[in-house]
Amino acid sequence: MRRALLATALIGLLTAGCSRPHHAPVETDPAKIAARALAMQPTDPKLAGLYSTSCRACHGTPGSGAPLAGDHGAWDARWDKGLPALMRSIVSGKNGMPAGGQCFACTPGDYKALVRFMADEPEH
Ligand code: HEC
Numbered sequence: 090m091r092r093a094l095l096a097t098a099l100i101g102l103l104t105a106g107c108s109r110p111h112h113a114p115v116e117t118d119p120a121k122i123a124a125r126a127l128a129m130q131p132t133d134p135k136l137a138g139l140y141s142t143s144c145r146a147c148h149g150t151p152g153s154g155a156p157l158a159g160d161h162g163a164w165d166a167r168w169d170k171g172l173p174a175l176m177r178s179i180v181s182g183k184n185g186m187p188a189g190g191q192c193f194a195c196t197p198g199d200y201k202a203l204v205r206f207m208a209d210e211p212e213h
Contacts, residue, residue, distance in 0.1 A: 115161040122160045123151035129158045131206045139199055140206070143192035147185075148207050154185055156207070164208040175204050 116122055126149050131137045140149070147155035156163035167175060179200050182188035189195070195203070205211060 115165065117162060119151075122157055122162070125159045126151060126157035129206075131203070133202070136199065136202055136206065139192055139195055140203060143190050143195070144203055144207065146191070158207040159209045161209060164210075168204075168208045168210055172201055172204065176200060179204075 116125070129149065131140050145158075147153040148158050151157060156167065176197065178186060179190055180188065190200070190203075192199070192203075
């Protein structure tokens with residue numbers, strides 16, 4: 090019963106995240122940020138597969154040091170740099186971010202879709 094309630098709350102949180110206006114307050118509770126990152130999964134099955142075998146090890150794992158999926162506090166400033174700049178970071182690597190994000194099957198289109206998913210910017 091409690092699990093069902095938690096799941097409902099999580100779904101509510103995810104749905105709320107999707108419709109979040111660009112300048113709405115950013116979630117700052119680390120527990121909620123972590124729970125959201127752990128629960129997030131791309132809806133497209135191909136993208137979900139690429140995500141779980143590569144990006145997720147860091148971007149879906151609290152404490153890894155990577156900006157977590159769905160964490161606007163960690164992503165908004167990065168997203169504002171624009172997709173071309175973020176693509177350069179992926180291709181060349183950046184500090185703890187390995188070149189290519191350990192995804193050998195990803196196309197440039199996949200990378201863009203993965204960034205959009207992790208930054209939670211589906212509309213842009
Ligand atoms: C081994 C861990 C690891 C993996 C795997 C990984 N990342 Fe990262 N990623 C990081 C870390 C750490 C950072 C933060 C780098 C920094 O800004 O210092 C980062 C940052 C980024 C950024 C922001 C770059 C910027 O310029 O601000 C993007 C975009 C990104 N990752 C995309 C991806 C994608 C897409 C995948 C999967 C295909 C992926 N990453 C896989 C660790 C990882």
